[in-house]
Each structure stands twice: as structure tokens, then as C-alpha cells.
Amino acid sequence: MNDLLLRDFVTHLLEGDCSQAVKEAERLISSGYTAEQLVRNGIEPAAETLNEKCTSVQFNLLEIMLFGRAATEVMKVLYPGGSAVDSNKGTLLLATMEGDVHDLGKNITKMVLTCKGYRIIDCGKNCCISQLIDMAVKENPFAVGVSGLISSVVPKVRQIRQAMDEQGLSQVKIIAGGGTLKQLTPEQLNVDFVAETAFDVDRFLIEILGGENK
Amino acid sequence: MENAGKIRITFGNNNFFATFGNEACIKEVLDLTPVRVNSGCRGNGACGLCKIKILNDHVPEPTVTEQYHLTAKELNNAVRLACQVVPVSGMHIQVINAAQFFGSSVIRPTDYYMKKAFFPVSDVPRDKKHGKYGLSVDLGSTNISAVLWDLYENKRISGRRILNKQAQFGSDVITRIVAANESGANAHRLSELALETIGNVIYDICSQDGYNPFEISAVSIVGNTAELALLCGRNYENLLYPKNWVKKIECACKDKSPWTYKWCINPNALIEIVPPVGGFIGSDLSAGVLATDMAKPGKCCLLLDFGTNTEIALWDGSILWVTSAAGGPAFEGCGLSSGIPAGPGAIYKIDASNNSPDFICHTIFSEWQSRQPKGICGSGIVDLIALLLDADIITSKGKFNHFQTNSYELRTGAGEFTLTKRDIDLFMRSKAAIGTGIGFLLKSSGVVAEEIDHIYICGAFGKNLNIPNAIKIGLLPVVNPNIIDLCGNTALAGCEMLLISSKSREKLELIKQKTNLINMANEPEFDMFYRENLFLRPMEVS
Ligand code: B12
Numbered sequence A: 001m002n003d004l005l006l007r008d009f010v011t012h013l014l015e016g017d018c019s020q021a022v023k024e025a026e027r028l029i030s031s032g033y034t035a036e037q038l039v040r041n042g043i044e045p046a047a048e049t050l051n052e053k054c055t056s057v058q059f060n061l062l063e064i065m066l067f068g069r070a071a072t073e074v075m076k077v078l079y080p081g082g083s084a085v086d087s088n089k090g091t092l093l094l095a096t097m098e099g100d101v102h103d104l105g106k107n108i109t110k111m112v113l114t115c116k117g118y119r120i121i122d123c124g125k126n127c128c129i130s131q132l133i134d135m136a137v138k139e140n141p142f143a144v145g146v147s148g149l150i151s152s153v154v155p156k157v158r159q160i161r162q163a164m165d166e167q168g169l170s171q172v173k174i175i176a177g178g179g180t181l182k183q184l185t186p187e188q189l190n191v192d193f194v195a196e197t198a199f200d201v202d203r204f205l206i207e208i209l210g211g212e213n214k
Numbered sequence B: 001m002e003n004a005g006k007i008r009i010t011f012g013n014n015n016f017f018a019t020f021g022n023e024a025c026i027k028e029v030l031d032l033t034p035v036r037v038n039s040g041c042r043g044n045g046a047c048g049l050c051k052i053k054i055l056n057d058h059v060p061e062p063t064v065t066e067q068y069h070l071t072a073k074e075l076n077n078a079v080r081l082a083c084q085v086v087p088v089s090g091m092h093i094q095v096i097n098a099a100q101f102f103g104s105s106v107i108r109p110t111d112y113y114m115k116k117a118f119f120p121v122s123d124v125p126r127d128k129k130h131g132k133y134g135l136s137v138d139l140g141s142t143n144i145s146a147v148l149w150d151l152y153e154n155k156r157i158s159g160r161r162i163l164n165k166q167a168q169f170g171s172d173v174i175t176r177i178v179a180a181n182e183s184g185a186n187a188h189r190l191s192e193l194a195l196e197t198i199g200n201v202i203y204d205i206c207s208q209d210g211y212n213p214f215e216i217s218a219v220s221i222v223g224n225t226a227e228l229a230l231l232c233g234r235n236y237e238n239l240l241y242p243k244n245w246v247k248k249i250e251c252a253c254k255d256k257s258p259w260t261y262k263w264c265i266n267p268n269a270l271i272e273i274v275p276p277v278g279g280f281i282g283s284d285l286s287a288g289v290l291a292t293d294m295a296k297p298g299k300c301c302l303l304l305d306f307g308t309n310t311e312i313a314l315w316d317g318s319i320l321w322v323t324s325a326a327g328g329p330a331f332e333g334c335g336l337s338s339g340i341p342a343g344p345g346a347i348y349k350i351d352a353s354n355n356s357p358d359f360i361c362h363t364i365f366s367e368w369q370s371r372q373p374k375g376i377c378g379s380g381i382v383d384l385i386a387l388l389l390d391a392d393i394i395t396s397k398g399k400f401n402h403f404q405t406n407s408y409e410l411r412t413g414a415g416e417f418t419l420t421k422r423d424i425d426l427f428m429r430s431k432a433a434i435g436t437g438i439g440f441l442l443k444s445s446g447v448v449a450e451e452i453d454h455i456y457i458c459g460a461f462g463k464n465l466n467i468p469n470a471i472k473i474g475l476l477p478v479v480n481p482n483i484i485d486l487c488g489n490t491a492l493a494g495c496e497m498l499l500i501s502s503k504s505r506e507k508l509e510l511i512k513q514k515t516n517l518i519n520m521a522n523e524p525e526f527d528m529f530y531r532e533n534l535f536l537r538p539m540e541v542s
């Protein structure tokens, strides 16, 4: 979506101007924008325009780094840390798979879902399947969320289901998200659900949680 | 080598040394050792995965990239990124984050023959929307090699060699075909294993070097017939019957969707299995003929692709005579007491010493101090047998001269390796199969050894072969050693040409029309040829 009123916000993010981006975010919120709108129509499209700065051939560290910082600062304002009322909606693991170091999207998802009352265990980026499984055994989550931005992690994502089943974790759902994974179907990824955005996932979680609580 | 030097590498409990030449960074040095560092960006500083620690005082100032990816604590603890650190002689590093181990190694463009081969321009029209990368695969029984191409830039961008997982069914193709023939489950498993190995190469290339596998829009595969048939899961049983050994064996991918799914490549990718010549003679041979450009008018050329099943081609100026000699895996070091494949730890070259009765052994990766020889590979065996003949320790019949001896102990600094009478026997039989093959091709074409303008020797075994020794024991015909080229993996090179150029495809078609397949099993003189070629002496061609 291309929201003209968010144009300045996107520009500040892309220029990596933290204070201006934060200021603009606060202004937009007070004029009635939701945090969700700022993420989906501001941060996400801004990242999209960095595409050609981060191909497999070209890579411009500085611009991406500045954008990452600005986006993180804005998120802190949108979702002040630990503001979860209480984390009674159950536990969810989050991870970026082995070989993938993109974690902006995962971190945003973590903030959004924490605020919505989930207990989030962050397994970090470049996380291998065995680490993920160990954590799942320990924390007993109702679902595992994997974020994937580069296509080469797809084979790893597909292996999670079987690895979990082997550890008796068949009841644990798998949710995939992130720029690359969301272009594939649950069947192609061998997961239960593919989330378009961090917000979209809430609906799915409510569905499964609702189902189990009955 | 302008900048040659040595660094010390610690990985787990192991320590070894690696030499470097013009490598720009530690990552490139590590890429050529079995301990590769993890990476997700080919070393452009984008991923931050290639962590190493510098253990002595050669710690460079951190670059901006390192400051971005590493924490202050890591930076203080001398953790750096291997792609950012320039190698300095005497540096001691520890690999913190090693790459996933697939038994694969990096193939650099210079690793295989391309010197005299014509290399055409990319002109195969491609549909942009399906992705810009193409993959060439040489499906060998022992190793699978693959190279990724950028089809728009017309550039080779990455490559790997990896062990074929089908090895769990046995090292030679016949054992595998027999297993596949036994049960549908075996056949299915063998096909899956080949697919998995190719999938691992793709994963290794794309994850380590930061390419999107879904942008692979074309895959070309060459290989020996047995491997191609096993991959497709069809027609492999035909190879069990001699009547089919001169016939075409159809190998095509009937339904590519499970393949593209397994490999995580573009679902619309074009998958092409380059058809085998016929019988056991695969498209690895035709690709080799293409890559060496040996089929030139008026020239006489011989090509030998050594392996379990050695494929031989003779171009007489107008016709390509081909045959295959099932010599067994002796050249790949299999089945011999101290034999191992040509890889790390293999003694690949043996020389006589002027001042000691002991021979001098050269081991692959010998610059790694902790790497001790583990066995002898095919080219090492050729040298050893030639040296033992020279020293009159064995006779041309493969017997030990000293009446009470039945084996020879090759002494190295790191223990002894045995060559038994039985080993020599096995080797002689492999060698005889090749000599017989060459003999029949010469006879069929009417060419005599002196007329040969050029001999191309392909494959891993060929790379380290000592030519005078090979001639001395009758593995190669008696020719001027200068006309012999050791070419490395020409099958892969030819496969790359087929991937990118329609000229090559046309050329292959032309070659095919001029190909004449000889089945030695049908030749009444086979036994006589074979017997003559058993001797360890220069080849006589009647
Ligand atoms: C920032 C960035 C980087 C940064 C990452 C910094 C960091 N800490 O994350 C750095 C510089 C490290 C980087 C490196 C590389 N990158 Co980069 N990078 C990007 C870029 C520009 C933006 C990604 C981003 O942060 N988006 C913003 C976030 C908010 O969006 P998101 O992740 O989709 O998340 C949202 C939703 O999807 C959802 N979500 C995300 N995860 C999850 C999980 C769950 C469970 C749920 C429910 C929801 C959810 O929540 C978010 C909010 O709604 C993209 C371009 C693009 N179009 O995406 C390329 C991109 C992802 N990178 C790419 C590449 C190729 C690389 C490199 C290989 C480049 C190189 N030259 O070597 C390296 C190596 C990386 C590696 N091995 O992991 C390619 C990937 C191509 C592919 N399909 O494989 C892209 C697409 C660029 C391109 N078009 O070529 N990159």
C-alpha cells in the first residue's frame, strides 16, 4: 500500500534519520494512525525500496545499517518494551533459520506479539534446527515462528516439521513469515501457516488457541 | 604467487597450516581447505557469519563491516570476520563458525581444464522471469561436481565438488544397478540419493555464496549412463544385458516437479539430461569430446576418461570411435589394500630418491602438517608399480622377484602402506581393460599409435598421472609424452558449454552423427588383447 501521508516517515527511515523518523512516527500516531499501519505501510515498503542495495551482487552496508537502526528506534516508540499487560496467551518461539541473518522482521514480530500478550522466546538469528528443537522441548510453546528472508533457508524450514515430530512435538504448530517465506505456500514449506505480516499471525494464533481452549 | 605465506589454523582440537598465495582474505584461504568457514554472502561483508578468532598478535583493526556485525565484546576478544581479514604470514586463527559439512569442496574456475577448449558465448535464449542462473552438473559415481552460471552476465559464479551419497549402495555402478534391479525401494532410494546430493550442492552454493536458488532456471546434467538412468529411476536394468551395450538408453526426467521441489529451484526450470551416447558410454564422454574440441577435421586424437568405467574415444579425423572399459575401481583407489580415492591424505605421486632406498611420497594437502597420508590413490599406485619394476622388485608379470615376498611396504614418515601381489593383480586387470579398449579402437579405425596427434586424459585420476610411468607400464600407448594433456574434469566443462551455448549443442549433434560405438564383448579377439595387455610393459599395438 502506498500511503502518501506516510511519505515523510518513509524518507526519514531511508535516510536513517533516527530522531526525525521517531518524531514523525509520534506525530502520525497522535493524528490517528495505528502502530500496525506504520509498520505495514511505512517500515515494510521502506525496506522494499532497499532491494537493489542488497542483492547477491550488490551490497551497501551503510544505507541498510542506518535504515535498520531507524526502524528499530521507531519500533521502541510504537511498542514500548515490556508493555505487555500480561503474557497469558501462551508461549511462542521465534527464530531466523541457520544461514539467515535478517532479523529486523523477526524482532518487529517479537515486539508486536509481546504487546498482544504472548510470551515470546527469541532463539535469535542463524538458529539451527537442533537449537530450535531443544528450546521447544524446554519451553513447551504452542507454536514455533520462523522468519525467513533469503530463499536458501527453504530446505531447512521444510525439515522442521519432521525434526519436531521426532521429538514428540507434533502438537506444536509451525508458522512461517518474512519477506521470502511469505511468497510460498504452507505446503511448499511444510508448515501450518504462512503469515503475511506480524499482525496477520495474531488471527491464526487466536484460531488455534481458541480451538484448544474449548 | 606474489604474497605467499603460511597461516596456522585451529579448528576444534585440530591444528594445521595452510599456505596462501594471492587470496585476498582468510575466507578464501579457508575455502580451499576442508575446514571452510560459514558464510552467507560470498565474502562481501553482508552476512557476518564468517567468524574467526585471531589467536596471536596479528590482530588487525576492525573494519566498519566488522564493527557492524560483531559485538564490542567480540571485537575486544580478537573475533573478526574471515572475509575482512587479509592473510599475513605467521597469523594463527581459530575457526569459530564452520560451514555445514557436506563433504564438499569449492571448485575454482582454474581448477579444471579450459586452456585449449573453445569456450563459446552464451546465446541460449532464456526466459528472464524464471531466473537468471543456470547449473551444470557432472553426475559421477564417486563425486558430483556442479557449477553455477549467471546466464545474463555470461559468467561462472560458483562451483562445488561433493561426494555422491549413492556410495552407501557400493562404490561401483554395477553394484548399484544390481541393487536397483532387486527392488523398487532400492531403485527409488538410489534416485533419491542422487537427487539429494545435487540438492546439497545447490544448497551449499546458494546458502554459502548468497544466491537465490529459486532463480535457477536451467539445469544441465551429464554423467555416465548408469548414473543418469539411476537418477531417472528408469531403464537401468537394460545395462545388465550385453545386448544393450551398444544401444541407446533413454534417460530423461519425466516429471520435473519433484526435482525442482527437492532442489528448491524455480518450478519452471528447464531440466535437461544430456542423453548418453549408448550402452555404458555416457554424456560425460560426449561432453568431454566437446570440451577438448578433439573432433577436428584431419586430426587424430584420443581421449581417456578414467574411472570405474573408463570411457575411451578415438577421433580418426572423420569418425569418433568410442568404447568403455569396465576396469573396476582400482584407478580410484578402491579395492586395494592401501588404496583410497584422490582426496586429502592420499599419496598421489611417488618419486625415487637419489640417496635413499625409500621412495619420496607426495600427499594431497601435504602442506597441512597434521594431515598424514592415509593411503595411496590411483596415480600413486601407477608410480609405485613403475618404480618397483625399475628397481626389479617386481616383474612384468606382476610377481615379486624375491621368492619369499608377496608384498611391498611403502615407508613414509607416517607409517607403512602395503602393496600386495593381489593388489598388483587387480591393478593389472584394470590396466588391461584400458589397454584392450585402446587397442580395439586403434584396430577398428585403422589408426596406429604414431599417428595420434593428441591424447587427452580426463578425470581426477588423470590430473596427477605421471605420464612416462603410465607409458612404461602400458596404461597409455607409446607416444611422445608432450602430446598428452592432463585435462581434469572435461565432462563438467562440456556440460557448461551445453548450458550456455547453442553452438555447442549443434556441435554435439554433429559429433553424435559421426560416433561409432564398439562393444568389446562382441570381439572374438578380446581374450588375446586382454592377455597381452595384462603385462606391466609398454603397450604393443599390432
Ligand atoms: C535489511 C536487509 C539486510 C540486512 C539485514 C539486517 C538485519 N539485522 O535484519 C543485511 C545487510 C544483514 C542483509 C544481508 C544480506 N541480504 Co538482505 N535484505 C535486507 C532488506 C533490504 C530488507 C529486509 C527487512 O528487514 N525488511 C523489513 C522487515 C520488517 O520485513 P520482513 O522481514 O518481511 O518482516 C515483516 C513480515 O514479513 C513479518 N514477519 C517476518 N518474520 C516473521 C516471522 C513470523 C513467525 C511472523 C508471524 C511474521 C514475520 O513481520 C514483519 C512486519 O510485518 C531485504 C529487501 C527486502 N525487500 O526485503 C534484503 C534481502 C532480504 N536480502 C537479500 C540478500 C541476497 C542478502 C545477502 C545474501 C546479500 C549479499 N550481498 O550477500 C546478505 C546475506 C544475508 C544472510 N546470509 O542472511 C535478498 C534475498 C533474496 C532471496 N530471496 O534470497 C533481499 C530480498 C534483497 C534482494 N531483493 O535481493 N540484508
Ligand code: FES
Pocket: B027, B038, B039, B040, B041, B042, B043, B044, B045, B046, B047, B048, B049, B050, B081, B082, B083, B084
Ligand atoms: S560477512 Fe559474509 S562471508 Fe564474511
